[in-house]
Structures are given as structure tokens and as C-alpha cells.
Amino acid sequence: MTYYFDTPMTAADLTAKVEAMLTAAKAMEPLAKAMAEFEAATGRKLVLTEEGTRPAISLDALLAGVPQDAPPAAQDNAPAPESGIPATRVAKTEDAAPAPRTAPLRAAAEKQRIADWARLTPTERRVVEHLEGLPDTFTPDDDEHLVDMLIKGNKLDIISALLGIDADALKARWNAMVRHPELRAANGKGASLNGQQRLLAAVRYRAKEAAQ
Incomplete structure (x- = not known):
């Protein structure tokens, strides 16, 4: 070159x-x-x-x-100049249909639910299944508040006033929840300390799942 x-x-x-x-x-x-x-x-x-x-x-x-x-772009789907x-x-x-915006949210929620379930022990999972078989007169959120406050030593009349639920209904619900054999104390009366923690983990899982 x-x-x-x-x-x-x-x-x-x-x-x-x-x-x-x-x-x-x-x-x-x-x-x-x-x-x-x-x-x-x-x-x-x-x-x-x-x-x-x-x-x-x-x-x-x-x-x-x-x-x-x-010239300005054509309107009403007319051919463009x-x-x-x-x-x-x-x-x-x-x-073109817009991409669904809820799909990523649903996928993230499902992924979180699976992770939360995996963190439960086998016993806690069985307790969750036991709770899901109870009458739905109490919401998962009601169950969580009831169990949490009872474990912390609150009286039923105080819990009743806070939740707006009859004290007898709260007592019946508690007895139904702790009826699971893996929650019972050795003497068969009420829930053991370990059983109470297992129940608390189970009701917290259900409340979180219901909120998603």
C-alpha cells in the first residue's frame, strides 16, 4: 500500500x-x-x-x-409512513402481552415457604399437620398469639381481652392443640417444655405461611 x-x-x-x-x-x-x-x-x-x-x-x-x-407517527394501527x-x-x-409481574413474587414466596418448612424438625412438621386438621374457628394468627402468650405466662382472661375471644374457647383450643402425643408431658398432663417450643414453632410457621 x-x-x-x-x-x-x-x-x-x-x-x-x-x-x-x-x-x-x-x-x-x-x-x-x-x-x-x-x-x-x-x-x-x-x-x-x-x-x-x-x-x-x-x-x-x-x-x-x-x-x-x-411526519408524525400514524395512529390507530395505521401503517407507518x-x-x-x-x-x-x-x-x-x-x-405483545405484558410479562406477568406477579410470577416472580409467587416464585419467591414459594421458595421461602419451602425453606421455612425445611427448617422445621420432623416432629414440628407433624404438629403442623395436626393443627391443620383442627376446626378453622381460629386463624393461624390467633393460634400463634394464644400459644406465645400462654408460654410467656399470661392468663387466659388477659389473652381473651387482647384477642377478643372467649376465654373458654381459648382454653378449648389450647387443649386441642396440645393433644398431639409428641407434645405431651411425661405424666400425660399438658404439654412438656419441649412440646411447648415445638408447638410454638408450628404455629409460627402456619401464621407466616398464611400471611404470604
């Missing part, structure tokens, strides 16, 4: 000229990219000419991908 220059050049002059050419080429990259995007979007070809010889199109218009003299987006692309955009 042979290069010809108007005047003799030293190595330093040549290096400076090459650097200037590289700088100019770098500066032209955004323009070249904008031209390519413009042509792809509109189907029109652009030709760079000396200033004053052809109508000018600003770089901002190129970066926006729309010519300055382009030559300078706009092709009608087929418009139809594809409008017909």
Missing part, C-alpha cells in the same frame, strides 16, 4: 498526522452509529457531503433515530 502526501514529512510529522486521523475517526464513531440506527429505523440512506451542498440533518436528530422533517417505524414492528409491539 502506498500513501502520497502533498509535502515531505518526517517520522514525527507522520506520527502527528496519524494521531490526528485516529482522533478524528474516534470523534466520528457516534455519528456513524447514529447514521446506522437512523437507516435501520427509517429505511432511508444518508450521505455525508460538504456543508451547503445538501440539506443538513443534525446529530441530535440522528441520535433520536428520526429525521427532522419526518416510510420515515417512521414499519407497521409490522408497531403491531408486534402492541400485540
Whole structure:
């Protein structure tokens, strides 16, 4: 390959000229990219000419991908003009169904539920199944408050006032929950200390699952 220059050049002059050419080429990259995007979007070809010889199109218009003299986009699914987006692309955009936003939330909730279940011991899981077989006159949240407050030493009349549930109903519910054999004390009277903690873990799991 042979290069010809108007005047003799030293190595330093040549290096400076090459650097200037590289700088100019770098500066032209955004323009070249904008031209390519413009042509792809509109189907029109652009030709760079000396200033004053052809109508000018600003770089901002190129970066926006729309010519300055382009008519407004067609409405009501009408075919777009030559300078706009092709009608087929418009139809594809409008017909595309929006991605469901609830799917990731449901997946995350299910993943959390599985993790919470895995943290339960086999005995606690059996207690959960026992609780799910009881009448649904109490919500999982009611069960959690009842068990938590009883274990902490609160009296039934105080719990009744806080929950708005009859004290006899609370007592009957407690007795039904601790009827599971793996919760009972060695003498068969009430729940053991370990049984109370197993029951607490089970009611907390159900309350958290119901809240999701």
C-alpha cells in the first residue's frame, strides 16, 4: 500500500498526522452509529457531503433515530409512513402481552415457604399437620398469639381481652392443640417444655405461611 502526501514529512510529522486521523475517526464513531440506527429505523440512506451542498440533518436528530422533517407517527394501527417505524414492528409491539409481574413474587414466596418448612424438625412438621386438621374457628394468627402468650405466662382472661375471644374457647383450643402425643408431658398432663417450643414453632410457621 502506498500513501502520497502533498509535502515531505518526517517520522514525527507522520506520527502527528496519524494521531490526528485516529482522533478524528474516534470523534466520528457516534455519528456513524447514529447514521446506522437512523437507516435501520427509517429505511432511508444518508450521505455525508460538504456543508451547503445538501440539506443538513443534525446529530441530535440522528441520535433520536428520526429525521427532522419526518411526519408524525400514524395512529390507530395505521401503517407507518416510510420515515417512521414499519407497521409490522408497531403491531408486534402492541400485540405483545405484558410479562406477568406477579410470577416472580409467587416464585419467591414459594421458595421461602419451602425453606421455612425445611427448617422445621420432623416432629414440628407433624404438629403442623395436626393443627391443620383442627376446626378453622381460629386463624393461624390467633393460634400463634394464644400459644406465645400462654408460654410467656399470661392468663387466659388477659389473652381473651387482647384477642377478643372467649376465654373458654381459648382454653378449648389450647387443649386441642396440645393433644398431639409428641407434645405431651411425661405424666400425660399438658404439654412438656419441649412440646411447648415445638408447638410454638408450628404455629409460627402456619401464621407466616398464611400471611404470604
